[in-house]
Amino acid sequence: MAKGKPVSSAPMIVTVTDAAIGDIQGVAKRLSAKGFAVERVLPLTGVVAGSGPLSAMAELRAVAGVESVEQEVEASPSDE
Secondary structure (H helix, E strand, O other), X not given: OOOXXXXXXXXXXXXXXXXXXXXXXXXXXXXXXXXXXXXXXXXXXXXXXXXXXXHHHHHHHOOOOEEEEEEOOOOOOOOO
């Protein structure tokens, strides 16, 4: 059986619209159905954190209730 090209997955932060904060669990479920691995749901801040394929970012942005999808970037202190 031939192996396919591995899917590039990355940590992402999804911001939920103000109108959808009351249904943030529903938004998380819809994101999950699109291949997003939900790790944390933060209803007070309207954020869903997790990871997913970079190639799916546009599709995730189109999910009802999603304001934005950004790749999470880890910052480290400089050596200065």
